Amino acid sequence: MAKKKTETKKTPKKPYKMPSFKLSSQQKLVLGSFLAIFGILLFIAFVSFFFTGEADQSSLSNFASRDTVSKNWLSKSGAWLSDFFIHRGFGISSFIFSVLIFLSGLYVLMDIDKAKLRKHWFWGLIVIIWLSVFFGFFVSLNDNLGGAIGFELNSYLQDYIGIIGTILVLLFCLIAYLAIRFKLTFESIAKLFSFAKKDIKEEFSNDEEDEFSIAFDNNLSVEAEDIKSAFDLALEAEDITKEKVVTKDTASKLKVHVVADEDDIELEALEMKVVKVKEELSETDNLANKLVEDFGQFDPTLELGNYQFPPLDLLTKYDSESITINQEELEDNKNKIVDTLKNYSIGIASIKATIGPTVTLYEIVPDAGIRISKIKNLEDDIALSLSALGIRIIAPIPGKGTIGIEVPNKNATVVSMRSVIASKRFQSSDMQLPIALGKTISNETLVVDLAKMPHLLMAGATGQGKSVGLNAVLTSLLYKKHPAEVKFVLVDPKKVELTLFNKIERHYLAKLPDSEDAIITDNTKVINTLNSLCIEMDNRYELLKNALCRNIAEYNVKFKARKLNPNEGHQFLPYIVLVVDEFADLIMTAGKEVETPIARLAQLARAIGIHLIIATQRPSVNVITGIIKANFPARIAFRVTSKIDSRTILDSSGADQLIGRGDMLFTQGNDVTRVQCAFIDTPEVERLTDFIGSQKAYPEAYALPEYVGEESGMSIDIDISERDKLFRDAAIVIVQAQQGSASLLQRKLKLGYNRAGRLIDQLEAAGIVGPFEGSKARQVLITDLTSLDKFLENEIL
Numbered sequence: 001m002a003k004k005k006t007e008t009k010k011t012p013k014k015p016y017k018m019p020s021f022k023l024s025s026q027q028k029l030v031l032g033s034f035l036a037i038f039g040i041l042l043f044i045a046f047v048s049f050f051f052t053g054e055a056d057q058s059s060l061s062n063f064a065s066r067d068t069v070s071k072n073w074l075s076k077s078g079a080w081l082s083d084f085f086i087h088r089g090f091g092i093s094s095f096i097f098s099v100l101i102f103l104s105g106l107y108v109l110m111d112i113d114k115a116k117l118r119k120h121w122f123w124g125l126i127v128i129i130w131l132s133v134f135f136g137f138f139v140s141l142n143d144n145l146g147g148a149i150g151f152e153l154n155s156y157l158q159d160y161i162g163i164i165g166t167i168l169v170l171l172f173c174l175i176a177y178l179a180i181r182f183k184l185t186f187e188s189i190a191k192l193f194s195f196a197k198k199d200i201k202e203e204f205s206n207d208e209e210d211e212f213s214i215a216f217d218n219n220l221s222v223e224a225e226d227i228k229s230a231f232d233l234a235l236e237a238e239d240i241t242k243e244k245v246v247t248k249d250t251a252s253k254l255k256v257h258v259v260a261d262e263d264d265i266e267l268e269a270l271e272m273k274v275v276k277v278k279e280e281l282s283e284t285d286n287l288a289n290k291l292v293e294d295f296g297q298f299d300p301t302l303e304l305g306n307y308q309f310p311p312l313d314l315l316t317k318y319d320s321e322s323i324t325i326n327q328e329e330l331e332d333n334k335n336k337i338v339d340t341l342k343n344y345s346i347g348i349a350s351i352k353a354t355i356g357p358t359v360t361l362y363e364i365v366p367d368a369g370i371r372i373s374k375i376k377n378l379e380d381d382i383a384l385s386l387s388a389l390g391i392r393i394i395a396p397i398p399g400k401g402t403i404g405i406e407v408p409n410k411n412a413t414v415v416s417m418r419s420v421i422a423s424k425r426f427q428s429s430d431m432q433l434p435i436a437l438g439k440t441i442s443n444e445t446l447v448v449d450l451a452k453m454p455h456l457l458m459a460g461a462t463g464q465g466k467s468v469g470l471n472a473v474l475t476s477l478l479y480k481k482h483p484a485e486v487k488f489v490l491v492d493p494k495k496v497e498l499t500l501f502n503k504i505e506r507h508y509l510a511k512l513p514d515s516e517d518a519i520i521t522d523n524t525k526v527i528n529t530l531n532s533l534c535i536e537m538d539n540r541y542e543l544l545k546n547a548l549c550r551n552i553a554e555y556n557v558k559f560k561a562r563k564l565n566p567n568e569g570h571q572f573l574p575y576i577v578l579v580v581d582e583f584a585d586l587i588m589t590a591g592k593e594v595e596t597p598i599a600r601l602a603q604l605a606r607a608i609g610i611h612l613i614i615a616t617q618r619p620s621v622n623v624i625t626g627i628i629k630a631n632f633p634a635r636i637a638f639r640v641t642s643k644i645d646s647r648t649i650l651d652s653s654g655a656d657q658l659i660g661r662g663d664m665l666f667t668q669g670n671d672v673t674r675v676q677c678a679f680i681d682t683p684e685v686e687r688l689t690d691f692i693g694s695q696k697a698y699p700e701a702y703a704l705p706e707y708v709g710e711e712s713g714m715s716i717d718i719d720i721s722e723r724d725k726l727f728r729d730a731a732i733v734i735v736q737a738q739q740g741s742a743s744l745l746q747r748k749l750k751l752g753y754n755r756a757g758r759l760i761d762q763l764e765a766a767g768i769v770g771p772f773e774g775s776k777a778r779q780v781l782i783t784d785l786t787s788l789d790k791f792l793e794n795e796i797l
């Protein structure tokens with residue numbers, strides 16, 4: 001058993017990745033034209049060699065001397081190269097080299113998929129060798145036909161298998177080549193010979209019957225009618241269901257053997273071979289393979305092919321970055337912890353310190369028999385004795401069997417954005433949406449995948465590092481993702497926090513088609529954007545459904561492999577990250593109208609690549625509601641002022657004991673990790689957005705689907721005859737209460753939300769209530785019941 005366990009623990013070896021050599025467009029132009037021209041030069045030199053080769057023999061030995069003259073059209077170099085390739089190499093087949101080199105140049109110039117080029121080289125080399133061995137037979141005619149290599153290989157083969165053997169080996173190679181390269185089969189050769197036979201058969205069959213190939217026994221001619229009915233009979237006998245459509249293709253492969261008696265034309269036996277129809281799917285597959293072969297995989301980054309990812313230098317290196325170990329402080333804290341615990345008669349078996357960027361973790365193993373809850377209760381006493389804020393006791397540390405006491409360092413170190421972006425963990429991560437959040441207490445960079453979270457909730461009191469945290473998230477994505485791969489929808493009611501990202505509007509932002517600003521600062525517009533995202537979500541689900549994919553990653557892989565037809569609406573789908581700063585403000589002003597689409601997106605959008613990040617400085621239960629919490633398992637808590645706030649965010653206390661300035665607790669649903677958030681200052685964000693913004697961009701920001709909201713003043717035309725039966729009652733309720741709200745109708749008429757909503761729409765169309773006004777109830781346009789009666793009577797007239 002034990003052995004088994006150790007075996008399973010072995011970490012799998014990482015597959016070796018080939019280094020990729022990506023050439024810039026300029027390099028491609030230089031290399032491509034060099035190869036193409038070199039190919040042409042070789043060709044000219046080779047042609048010339050057959051006229052001037054003999055005369056140039058003597059010049060070859062004096063290549064270095066300037067006085068030696070060569071007759072080759074490309075002079076001494078031409079003479080030398082053609083002697084090397086033709087005379088000493090592969091003979092006449094060396095011409096293929098010049099073609100292959102020229103072709104390579106074209107492939108590089110036009111940036112065509114290299115897989116096809118490799119194929120050309122592979123088969124080209126095989127043909128070169130075969131031809132030179134073949135021409136080796138004719139060395140007596142001209143030794144340049146097969147070249148030295150062809151001659152040597154030929155005579156080598158002859159020494160071992162003789163002339164006949166060599167010819168047969170060459171013949172076999174030729175057949176193998178034709179079979180593999182041109183998919184030649186024995187049947188296709190046989191087909192060539194069967195044309196004459198077919199002509200004879202056609203005499204016995206009319207138009208329909210030439211779909212069958214018929215073999216007659218006893219050379220008997222059977223009427224076409226009979227054959228057809230026999231065929232039908234056979235279909236019935238074999239109980240082939242009607243749905244099985246036998247295509248013309250299949251039918252042509254059907255063979256009906258009819259055995260008939262000499263005097264009687266009755267059919268005795270019927271043998272039928274049904275060839276299965278090829279699945280339609282594999283046909284698109286083959287087409288896709290061919291497309292990929294011809295054009296390579298679809299590259300979504302092609303439109304901004306020259307886009308340069310931001311360099312690390314844009315981010316600042318801070319002086320106080322490296323952790324300095326203050327031995328005195330460590331010793332002092334240790335003594336205080338030990339003494340305090342001793343005062344409560346808690347003995348310690350061992351103590352260990354791990355120094356993090358902002359806090360040091362003291363891990364203690366208490367003496368046997370000590371209750372853990374006893375230590376946990378001493379939190380305040382230990383804090384008092386250490387005279388420090390932000391002490392957190394983790395009892396026990398999950399998975400370790402020790403008790404942790406986190407004590408803030410006197411001099412906290414800054415975790416720079418630069419250091420986390422430069423970390424190997426971030427650079428080599430192959431996550432879909434990697435985010436470098438900061439450093440853990442053991443000083444390791446914490447990199448998480450937003451796509452897996454799948455949404456993130458950030459909360460904390462004001463001034464504790466939320467905005468910096470949001471910037472860190474956005475920066476991580478900007479450093480790792482191409483503009484084609486991710487789009488942001490930014491909502492910033494504070495109007496100042498995210499403005500810098502305006503510069504990258506046409507690279508990375510998404511917006512509604514008719515809106516001017518990509519960053520949404522107006523709360524009423526947020527509702528439109530959220531609803532538009534819901535439409536985008538529904539559209540994407542439709543695309544995924546049609547493509548038979550379960551998630552966006554699968555879909556994009558399929559699209560890149562050219563298995564999805566853009567004419568059917570398929571397109572490469574970028575991830576969409578919705579960032580809402582100050583969520584509380586939104587909920588306060590728009591309430592349900594915001595919560596409903598947010599909840600819908602949070603529940604459903606994970607598979608189709610829409611991820612939400614919402615930040616709030618007011619972590620109260622009416623902002624972070626149950627529905628929001630249920631859909632945001634990944635949460636970040638910066639410092640908050642009360643235990644209740646901490647519980648609201650994390651479902652546990654702890655955030656109230658943080659020290660601020662980016663000190664945070666992160667959870668993805670289970671363990672809570674203390675992390676020092678990476679710090680990025682406004683000038684750094686500015687440099688970053690300037691760098692990206694100065695590059696070539698898309699003509700427009702990514703367009704979200706249009707959403708026509710109720711508040712857009714669109715008049716709803718509803719036919720009187722289509723009105724709800726309760727229309728009159730609803731109108732009376734509304735006019736009596738002088739309050740146009742759907743919830744009032746729900747209560748008074750005991751209706752569901754949808755029906756009440758429809759009634760309000762109809763009342764608006766009739767002109768009884770005014771248009772939608774955000775969170776306020778609609779205005780009632782009719783003042784009393786008498787006017788209402790008159791109004792409705794006039795309507796009927």
Ligand SMILES: Nc1ncnc2c1ncn2[C@@H]1O[C@H](COP(=O)(O)OP(=O)(O)OP(=O)(O)O)[C@@H](O)[C@H]1O
Pocket residue numbers: 414415460461462463464465466467468469617661662663676677678679680
């Ligand atoms: N990760 C960090 N490392 C060091 N200092 C930080 C960090 N994060 C924030 N700070 C400090 O805290 C200050 C406030 O941060 P920030 O503006 O992000 O707070 P906030 O929570 O967004 O506040 P508000 O809600 O008022 O916008 C920053 O100016 C910075 O000095």
